[in-house]
Amino acid sequence: MGQNPATEHRRSNKSPEIRTAPVEVWRSRFPWAVAGMTLRTPGVQRPNFGLFTRLPAVEAMEAWGALLDDVGARAAVHSRQVHADSVAVHGREERPGNGLSITGAGDGHVTDRTGVLLTVTVADCVPVFVLDPERRAIALLHAGWRGAAAGIVERGLSELKTTYGSAPRDCWLHLGTSICGSCYEVGPEVLHAFGLPPAPTVDLRRVLASKAESAGIPPGQVTMDADCTLCGQNRYFSHRGGDPGRQVAFLMVRDPA
Numbered sequence: 001m002g003q004n005p006a007t008e009h010r011r012s013n014k015s016p017e018i019r020t021a022p023v024e025v026w027r028s029r030f031p032w033a034v035a036g037m038t039l040r041t042p043g044v045q046r047p048n049f050g051l052f053t054r055l056p057a058v059e060a061m062e063a064w065g066a067l068l069d070d071v072g073a074r075a076a077v078h079s080r081q082v083h084a085d086s087v088a089v090h091g092r093e094e095r096p097g098n099g100l101s102i103t104g105a106g107d108g109h110v111t112d113r114t115g116v117l118l119t120v121t122v123a124d125c126v127p128v129f130v131l132d133p134e135r136r137a138i139a140l141l142h143a144g145w146r147g148a149a150a151g152i153v154e155r156g157l158s159e160l161k162t163t164y165g166s167a168p169r170d171c172w173l174h175l176g177t178s179i180c181g182s183c184y185e186v187g188p189e190v191l192h193a194f195g196l197p198p199a200p201t202v203d204l205r206r207v208l209a210s211k212a213e214s215a216g217i218p219p220g221q222v223t224m225d226a227d228c229t230l231c232g233q234n235r236y237f238s239h240r241g242g243d244p245g246r247q248v249a250f251l252m253v254r255d256p257a
């Protein structure tokens, strides 16, 4: 293999420790998929995955490398997120090299390729995990209120349908850890965007769940975490809590055994 043991040793010493939490409701049901989120080291801005922040990029690249090792991914795709509804399809003709590939601006990824980790970064926004067990096609979306209002969930589902023939009734959708409905204080424009009556806060996961169901996913196939990035137990970064750090949400179809 020609690997230099000294280099390996140095790398393992420098690699940040990565801890992840799986999407528990999917773990035994869909063993062919890897779905989860990274956890924060409590009290510090680590691990740092920020590629588009002022945090040191070298640190971020080491964290991404450690994440890929941890989940057993050959390659990962990520975008500069812009709170819109653009979704990138990573088809079989696309051959990202090993390691992390950054695609253009966008807030979602769709694929049926194995061993390629779809990723979005979040710190209060909602990571939206979607899979079609029939066709083993997946989507991972980043949804803040602007993206939700722009139709990122509907767009992700429509890309799955167009590209892989995945009907919404065959899809399962999970809303990951994000800011909760008690903590997410918003202005009237946000409630207006969702056609909701005036209120001091909004539960974005509930809004997204109802959009998913309206798009045709059976309610029994829509689930959500209860954890909150802001009032949780300091396990996550929170943008509103003043953290520059982000967690990575990830979704992958495993390589065949």
Ligand SMILES: [Zn+2]
Residues within 6 Å of the ligand: 179, 180, 181, 182, 183, 184, 228, 229, 230, 231, 232
């Ligand atoms: Zn909360």
